[in-house]
Amino acid sequence: MTPRRIIATVTFLAGLFYFLEYMLPARIAGVTVPLSQWRVGLGNFMAVLGAFAIGMGWFHLLRGQWRNLVTGQDRSSSIGFFCALAAILYFGFRNELEGAKAPAWVHMGFDLTFNYVFMPLVATVFSLLAFYIVSAAYRAFRIRTWEATLLMGAAFIVMLGQVPVGGWLTAWVPVKWLQLPYLGAWLLGVPNSAAQRAIGFGAAVGALAISLRIWLNLERGAFFSTEGK
Amino acid sequence: MSPHVWQRIEVWVAAICTLGIYSFLYRENRFYRFFEHVFMGVAGGWGIVTTWTQVLRPMWWEPMKAGFSAVRTGHGDPWGALWVLALPLGSMWYFTYSRRYVWISRVIFGFFMGATAGMGFRAFVGGQMPQLVSSFKPLNSPNNVVFVVTLVCVMLYFFFSFERKNAVVRHGATVGRWLLMVAFGAMFGNTVMARMSLFIERFQFLAVQWLGLKGG
């Protein structure tokens, strides 16, 4: 068998399991179909195999950082990288594996690196979006074209409708559904919901087609054309 | 060191990290770059820790160890020892670095993609059928009319393979694009709140926990 065949066969069999597991009834002519019972084991097996992939890329990352450290180009950053990595590995493993048995300073170290370095960094980077969304809205929401105007109008209504101040601003409007919170909820609930659903149908059909192409080894492209060289 | 002092140090460290990232809003600088790399270090390291403690150890290492001890002592379930096979299989990923044996890594990629594809069928039926059925709305209210019109027009926009000769199709698709813009606007407006709440959380941290101001 050529490598290409092997790959195609493995792909097909993996897909076939889940396909049959879904399509076949639990019992055929009095015989129990065991596929569903194997599902748990296979799930664990895949989780383990997936976890083995973690080492990929690390080699390149470490090599790059090491080079910076040695050549002195941007050395302080690389020092930061290695210190942070070492700290989280040391404290993380000891804290997770030893649990309550670990000495107090390990817990303190873990608390610092996890709750007071990692968490704030994640939260802060994410929160940069608050600033970017302001500048993006300010810059892009202009009544330049009809499409831009529609986009802006909808965004404006929903944005104000979501906060108490929107309700407060338009509480005087006699027709209830013209008040901002209701209008905003309507935009989200009716046109947005319908558009999402339409997109969802398209994307689902697309996903189905891709599943089919992969399963039956019809796919071509960057990954597949270089197969088995 | 008293817990209180340590707590203060921790809050200070967190505050410096926070401000380090925010300095990027002014412009790219060394301070930011430092925290950028610290972040890469902790995030990557934590990924390694959780992979071992949450996945590999409980699902692979422990059953395998139990299996081997069962083989040795004759007590328990020896089948766990078979997990040792996961090691050569898992190492197949790494053949992707060899230009000659790259196909070996493709086998495992294929396995994962095949499984994902197989699950795709279940997902399609389970996810889309209720959506389709609930689209059967009687045209008895303005909301339902808008809903159905939007659904049809947006779907028309996403047809790629035939020329839009028919006026209904052509205009329908154009209206579809407009309606998409409305939907995008609604999503954007909706997101403003989410993003602000992230910043507000950070702000409350800096103001209350770090500087000790009383929140409003």
Next chain:
Amino acid sequence: MAHRENTNQGFWQRAQTIDRRYLFVLLVVAVALPSFVRISIPVHVFDDTMGVYRSIEGVARANTGKRYRKMVLVMCDWGPGSKGENWPQTESVIHHMLRRGVPFMIMGIDTVGPTLAEGMAERIAPRYGRRYGIDWVSFGFRYFGDPQLLSFVKDIPGFVQRDIHGTPVAKLPVMAGIHDMSDVPLLIDVAAGPEVDRWIRLAQPTYRFKAAFGATAVMAPAYYPYLDSGQLSGLLVGMRGGAEYEELLGAPGQATQGMTLQSMAHLLVAALVILGNIGYVVGRRARR
């Protein structure tokens, strides 16, 4: 006069191109303002939030007088990144269930969410005389791909085996009578991502449980169709959902306070967009 008009246009021109850094400073000011000036605006409770509330009430009613109480599954699939939104949501639903004596289990695909949720329950439980293991249980972080999900719904005790403290399921009174997902009439997924999708797609058609979703405001719009089709019976939208739930419980907290700051920030964005557009219109007229 002519001179005056020129400066006017200069102003509007500039209003179109404010440096982003000034915008950032304005945002900080807007958010900081309510810390110094007292502003309060009433919270309006929307139907999507009510749906979650009603679902929990429904479980409470169905459990009355039963020997084996059915449970609610609370998936805490969120981490530090969406804490501002997901924390108040989780806290509110847990508060509600503890108050009404609805048993629940905590689990999550993130390490952080379940840990924090457990802390919330520990804190609130004594107020209503509820106890761990009898009224609620936590299974902590679990790796949850599609295959794992499918095995969980089929055999809950078999999948979880032990709680976070290492106690076997058989020794947890709250788990008595819980076999598979049909013993769990309600799933509440509080998440930063689209995890609830998988429950709806893969498990709901078979086990017919109700599903409620504590979503970030970003994810929420995509889920209105599910609300409409009944696949979701309730939706908490970001911090607003949390604030409304706090209102329903009569226990204003972090989210209610946060919403005031939100209002200020939103007003700022609105003002900036209007300013930019006036500048744009004036500029276009001048060019003609």
Next chain:
Amino acid sequence: MLLISAAVLASITRARRGRQLYLRAIPGFSAVDEAAGRATEMGRPVLFSVGLGGVDSITVLTGMTVMQHVGRICARMGARCIVPIDGPSAYPLAQEVMREVWESEGRPESFRADDVKYLTGGQFAWAMAVMGLMTRERVASAFYFGYYGAESLMLAETGYQVGAVQVAGTPDLYQAPFFVVACDYTVFGEEFYAASAYLSREPTMVGSLVGQDLGKMLLLGIAVAGVVLATLVHAGLISANPLVPLLSQ
């Protein structure tokens, strides 16, 4: 589902037999070449990101098809193309693809292997590193083709800040609004998959796209029929009885 699958397979077979199938133009897609060319004039690099995910993710693979196309233009014009990778497993493949591109353009000597960078997996750590990279390298154009989470706007705003022309493509609709607002050209939803079919003209992909259209037509037809029936039932013109089992399924 089986009908849709059949339609897709039939169209693929048809396309592979050499039938020329029609594909409509995707607005703004010609901008790809233009944006890639711009970098050369300015003497600054191009950034191409395939988004989050490893090589088992279909969007990454689709993104790489577009990357091949952009890389080719860069190689031809002598511009650098920086590829920041998030998923470890996508890294070797990306490098392989780019090396091949430079080789096939006859300029293997100017290929810089280091321009395909692995930056730690983990959404925000990755996003932050890409933002830093974009500002330090002052990229002239930026392409985002793949699956993105919340970092979409971070990348796009940073790109705007350094004055890059930006083209985005994402199948995921949660992020489309931000790309639409902040980028110069955006393709979204199914257009993303269509885009790679459009560029590659690979019969399988084109055929599949035609099949998908048939599938969607089927769904649309069912939806419209359902609406008509529901309206008639509502108006009391027909009895709902025969429909009840259908609707409750």
